[in-house]
Amino acid sequence: MILKFDLIAFVENKETLIVIGLIFGILVFATLLFWIMGLVKPNANIAELKMRTKSWWMMATIFVVATVLDPAISFVAIGALSFMALREIASISKNVREEDRKILIWCYLAIPVQYLFAYYKQYGLFLTFIPIFMHLWIPFMLVLRGVTENIGRSMSVLPMQLMLTVFGVSHLAFLLSLPELQGFKAGGRGLLLFVVFITEMNDVFQFTWGKMFGRYKIIPKISPNKTWEGFIGGIITTTVVGYFLRFLTPFSGMEAILICLSVAVTGFIGDVVVSAVKRDIGMKDTGNTIPGHGGILDRIDSLALTAPVFFHIVYNLYYLK
Amino acid sequence: MKKVTLFIVYSVIMRTVLRLFSGTKLIHKENLVYTGPCIIVGNHNSHLDTISIMSHLPLRQLTKTHPIAAGDYFGKSPFKAALTRFFVNAILIPRSRPKEGETGPDPIQMMIEVLQKGESLLLFPEGSRGEPEKFQKFKRGVGLVMEQCPDIPFIPIYMKGLGKILPKGDPVPVPFDSYMYIGSPVFPKGTTAEEIVSEVELQIHKLKAEFE
Numbered sequence: 331m332i333l334k335f336d337l338i339a340f341v342e343n344k345e346t347l348i349v350i351g352l353i354f355g356i357l358v359f360a361t362l363l364f365w366i367m368g369l370v371k372p373n374a375n376i377a378e379l380k381m382r383t384k385s386w387w388m389m390a391t392i393f394v395v396a397t398v399l400d401p402a403i404s405f406v407a408i409g410a411l412s413f414m415a416l417r418e419i420a421s422i423s424k425n426v427r428e429e430d431r432k433i434l435i436w437c438y439l440a441i442p443v444q445y446l447f448a449y450y451k452q453y454g455l456f457l458t459f460i461p462i463f464m465h466l467w468i469p470f471m472l473v474l475r476g477v478t479e480n481i482g483r484s485m486s487v488l489p490m491q492l493m494l495t496v497f498g499v500s501h502l503a504f505l506l507s508l509p510e511l512q513g514f515k516a517g518g519r520g521l522l523l524f525v526v527f528i529t530e531m532n533d534v535f536q537f538t539w540g541k542m543f544g545r546y547k548i549i550p551k552i553s554p555n556k557t558w559e560g561f562i563g564g565i566i567t568t569t570v571v572g573y574f575l576r577f578l579t580p581f582s583g584m585e586a587i588l589i590c591l592s593v594a595v596t597g598f599i600g601d602v603v604v605s606a607v608k609r610d611i612g613m614k615d616t617g618n619t620i621p622g623h624g625g626i627l628d629r630i631d632s633l634a635l636t637a638p639v640f641f642h643i644v645y646n647l648y649y650l651k
Numbered sequence: 652m653k654k655v656t657l658f659i660v661y662s663v664i665m666r667t668v669l670r671l672f673s674g675t676k677l678i679h680k681e682n683l684v685y686t687g688p689c690i691i692v693g694n695h696n697s698h699l700d701t702i703s704i705m706s707h708l709p710l711r712q713l714t715k716t717h718p719i720a721a722g723d724y725f726g727k728s729p730f731k732a733a734l735t736r737f738f739v740n741a742i743l744i745p746r747s748r749p750k751e752g753e754t755g756p757d758p759i760q761m762m763i764e765v766l767q768k769g770e771s772l773l774l775f776p777e778g779s780r781g782e783p784e785k786f787q788k789f790k791r792g793v794g795l796v797m798e799q800c801p802d803i804p805f806i807p808i809y810m811k812g813l814g815k816i817l818p819k820g821d822p823v824p825v826p827f828d829s830y831m832y833i834g835s836p837v838f839p840k841g842t843t844a845e846e847i848v849s850e851v852e853l854q855i856h857k858l859k860a861e862f863e
Contacts, residue, residue: 417674417826417827420826420827421815421827421828431821432825438826
C-alpha cells in the first residue's frame, strides 16, 4: 500500500482549514486566559483547568495530524484509539472473571477486523460484525471454558465493552469511507471533524455552564457535576456552534439544529453511562489523582455514542439513495 | 557487544513493545536516575517486572544493573544460564546459603561483591512471582546484603498490572494497562537485616497506598 501525502489537497479545502484554525484559536485563547488568571489571582485553583488545556493541545494536535494525512493513517489512528480505550476499560473492569483474560484476546482481535471492514467500505459487515458475530463468538468461547459460575456477567460485560470502545468509535472511521456527494466538498473528513468537534465542545460547554451556573443536579448519585443548567446551557451552545459550522456538512440550517441537539443529548448520555460504570467499580475518586492515570475513556465516553448516532442520521439522510 | 545488545533489546525493542502493548506508565521516572551503586527492589508478579524495569533504566545504568535470578530456575541448563546472563545481564544465585560444613557459593556474598564493584542490583524480595496484585512475605536476603553495605540506598518500585499481562504459569500475554510507581532512593536506617527488610517492605507498601 502506498501512502500518499494528502496535505496539499487538504489545505486547498477551505472549510476544514477554518475549523482547524478555530480549534487552535480556542486553545490559544484558553491557554492565555488561564495564564492571565494565574497572574492576576495566583491563589485561584486552576491547576486542573491548566492540565486539561495542556492535554487538549496534545489531543487536538494528534487528531488534526491524523486527519490531515492519508486516510489509511486516520484508520490506524482511530483503531489505536479503540485499542487503548478497550485496554483501559478491560483493566479497570472488575465485573469480568480473572480467568477470562484469554477471552479478551478475541475482543482485541475484533479491532483490526472491524477497521478493515470500515477501510474497505464493507458497510453490511461493518454493521453486523460486532453486534451479531462477536456477540455469538464471545459467549461461545466463555462456554468452552466450562466454568458457569458468574458466566452471565462476563457474557454481558465483554460484548458491551466491545460495543462501546470498538463498534461505537469505529463509526468515526467509516465516515471517511463514505462516497462523495455532489456539491459537498468537505466530504467524510468534514463530517468527522464536525462530529468530534461538536461532541468535545459539548463536553466542555456542559462542564463550563455547570461550573458557572449549576444549581439543580440531574443525577447526583452518579455525576454530582451534572446539573440542569449545565445540560441546557451546553446543548444550546453546542447547537449554536454546530449551526455555524454546518459548512463542514451537507446539512440545511434546520437539519443542523436538530442533528446537533441529538448529538448534544447523546453526548450527555454517553458521559453519564460511563460515569455510572466507573462508579460501580470504584474508579471515580481515583481518576484524577495522578496525571495520565485513566483518561482515554473520559474523553471518548461521549464520542462512543455520538459517533454512531450522528453517522446513522447522516447516512439515512444523505447516503441511502 | 553485550552493552549494545542490552541497549537494543531493552531501550529500543522492549520499550517500544511495552509502550504499544501495555502502555506502561511511569510515575516519578526521575527517581530511576541514580548514578551510584544501588539496589532496585520491587513487588514481583510477572517476568515482565524485570523487563519493564530494565527497559526504562537510563543507558548508563542499564549495563551496570544486574537482576538477581534463581540459579535452579534460570540456570537449569548451561544454555539457559548463558542466555540469562547475556540477554538479561543477570547474576544467577542459589536460593539458599550453604549450610555450615557445606561448600559452595554464598549468594549474599555474591551480591555484595557486585555492589563493591560499583554496580547495581535489581531484586524482588518476595522471591518467586506471586498471584497478580497480591503481596507475599518479603525474604531476608536484601536485608543481609544491605546490612553489610550501609552506604548503599535502595530504590523501591511498585508495579501494577504487569501480573495481569503475563501472570505466573500462563505463557500467553494479554494487553492490560500497567503502571510503575518509582520511589526516591532510601538509605536504610535500620542496622539489622530484619529491620532493613521491614523498611523495604514498608516503602513498597507505602508506594502502593499512595498510588491507590
